[in-house]
Amino acid sequence: MAWMAGLFRHPTLFVTGGKGSRFIDADGISLIDFNLADLSNTVGYGDNPVAQAVARQAARGAQFLLPTEDALVVAEALADRTSMPFWQFTISASTANMEAIRIARTITGRQKIVLFDGKYHGHIDPTMAEGGAPGSSIAAVPEAMGLSPHEAANAVNIPFNDLTALEAALAEGDVALVLVEPALSNCSLVLPKPEFLQALCRMTRATGALAALDETHTWAMEYGGFTRMLALKPDFITLGKGLGSGIPLGAYGMTPEIAEFVQRHRDVDIAPTRGLAIGGTTFANALAMAAARAMLTEVATIDAYQRIATLGQRMADGIDAMIAARGLPWRAFRHGPRSGFCLTPELPLTYAEAKPSVNPELSDARRVFMANRGIWDAIATAGPQVSFAHSTDDVDLYLQVAASFLDNLER
Ligand SMILES: Cc1ncc(COP(=O)(O)O)c(C=O)c1O
Numbered sequence: 001m002a003w004m005a006g007l008f009r010h011p012t013l014f015v016t017g018g019k020g021s022r023f024i025d026a027d028g029i030s031l032i033d034f035n036l037a038d039l040s041n042t043v044g045y046g047d048n049p050v051a052q053a054v055a056r057q058a059a060r061g062a063q064f065l066l067p068t069e070d071a072l073v074v075a076e077a078l079a080d081r082t083s084m085p086f087w088q089f090t091i092s093a094s095t096a097n098m099e100a101i102r103i104a105r106t107i108t109g110r111q112k113i114v115l116f117d118g119k120y121h122g123h124i125d126p127t128m129a130e131g132g133a134p135g136s137s138i139a140a141v142p143e144a145m146g147l148s149p150h151e152a153a154n155a156v157n158i159p160f161n162d163l164t165a166l167e168a169a170l171a172e173g174d175v176a177l178v179l180v181e182p183a184l185s186n187c188s189l190v191l192p193k194p195e196f197l198q199a200l201c202r203m204t205r206a207t208g209a210l211a212a213l214d215e216t217h218t219w220a221m222e223y224g225g226f227t228r229m230l231a232l233k234p235d236f237i238t239l240g241k242g243l244g245s246g247i248p249l250g251a252y253g254m255t256p257e258i259a260e261f262v263q264r265h266r267d268v269d270i271a272p273t274r275g276l277a278i279g280g281t282t283f284a285n286a287l288a289m290a291a292a293r294a295m296l297t298e299v300a301t302i303d304a305y306q307r308i309a310t311l312g313q314r315m316a317d318g319i320d321a322m323i324a325a326r327g328l329p330w331r332a333f334r335h336g337p338r339s340g341f342c343l344t345p346e347l348p349l350t351y352a353e354a355k356p357s358v359n360p361e362l363s364d365a366r367r368v369f370m371a372n373r374g375i376w377d378a379i380a381t382a383g384p385q386v387s388f389a390h391s392t393d394d395v396d397l398y399l400q401v402a403a404s405f406l407d408n409l410e411r
Helices: 002-007 049-060 069-082 093-108 163-170 196-206 225-229 256-264 286-299 302-325 351-357 360-371 392-408
Strands: 015-019 022-025 030-033 086-090 112-116 155-158 175-180 210-214 236-239 250-254 331-335 338-342
Touching (some): 049 286, 069 086, 069 225, 069 250, 069 286, 086 093, 093 236, 093 250, 093 256, 155 163, 163 175, 175 196, 196 210, 225 236, 250 256, 302 331, 302 338, 338 351, 360 392
Parallel strands (some): 112 155, 112 175, 175 210
Antiparallel strands (some): 015 022, 022 030, 086 250, 331 338
């Protein structure tokens, strides 16, 4: 992948397998993974309930292009955790976001999508756009090569946690969807101010737009995501990554009103009217649904989330302690199992404030230093995060190696 090739300014590792919180590289070296494949494998490696469910399903058939009963159990479990009653499955979080955008545009008859600086919602044209602030005469432009400038021009990017900017973005009444990560998680960690997400849902609805919470990463931080923690009432929730534990799977939840619209606009091939352009051959395949069912019912239980939150606190306390002991003007990021190094004295509230903590040189140095000592900190601004497979000893080893890294930094 182009973005991964650019991510590591050193040769990649090749992997042969793993067990629990560790994977083993092609040289036979074992590394404890604190990035969890960018949160796409929170169950851990090797034998576990998800691996067993997938193996059982593979022996029966991986894909039928018909639903399996697991899809019903997964939809019910997701509804139970979020109060979002209807769910549709895709192959990835990117495709879940893409379909939520298409449905929102169809329902509202509008094209504009409001996004937040520092966001990431997948490699899709409508969201890989930068600029286009409300009131600006210059439209948003593609963030990378190969993206449609026409699509990018429909994006409006505003600062996270800024309700005044949101009000301005919604003022023209031309927004189809406000798409937001409940906490920015790809540019270090930016938590929402109290009431920010509640107000976002309220203001969006009041202006005839729809709101989607992209819980792809935050799902791994809270049981039922931030939706449940804050009792939020969005129009869509999008998920992916760890839900399938490495088996490609995305999902989006929707309100009864939206589900009814989707039901009424199936893509029956009767010219001249076609239905909604949603779906894919391998969406909701049997393997992915077996993985998600095992994940939700056997691994990612409320008790398991509590356990990893305790480990995450140990991690964040340890990072704060090592920073204080060295007199650095930094602090730990912390939310449940997620921690990290905030390279400013105050926690950020916007991407602009988070940017100093996104330091590629420091990240590269830390990744290589830690990898040579048995710790994999792949995307150093997106972790460390504790998975369901980690132990207290794993966390303590991370802290020991990270402290030694700080001791080796030249001031
Ligand atoms: C918040 C968020 N949404 C969506 C995605 C896209 O996920 P995928 O690449 O698995 O489709 C990512 C990936 O990092 C993400 O962090």
